Amino acid sequence: MPGRPSSHKNTGKPARELLFSEALLQAKEVPPLTATQPSATHQEMAHPAQEPTMDHILQEISAVDRRLEGMDSAMVSMAAETKSIRTEIASFQTCVLG
Numbered sequence: 001m002p003g004r005p006s007s008h009k010n011t012g013k014p015a016r017e018l019l020f021s022e023a024l025l026q027a028k029e030v031p032p033l034t035a036t037q038p039s040a041t042h043q044e045m046a047h048p049a050q051e052p053t054m055d056h057i058l059q060e061i062s063a064v065d066r067r068l069e070g071m072d073s074a075m076v077s078m079a080a081e082t083k084s085i086r087t088e089i090a091s092f093q094t095c096v097l098g
Helices: 015-027 042-046 054-097
Strands: none
């Protein structure tokens, strides 16, 4: 994109690579394990978990859907960046080749 730095000043990574990696990080919504989440007890280990409920399955589907939306956003950003780069290349070729 015009006016956009070609690399991030702190990491040296290309701006488009940072944009893509940031979008992927946002797409991953994995909550960290906290002290409020109980670990498996001996009773839970002795008895296998019950079949997942429909609500649980729907929650899992929703979580996957949110991740896919984040990935879609990343792909749209990458497509826009690619178009911008192609435009810059075409402009450069026009200047050089006349």
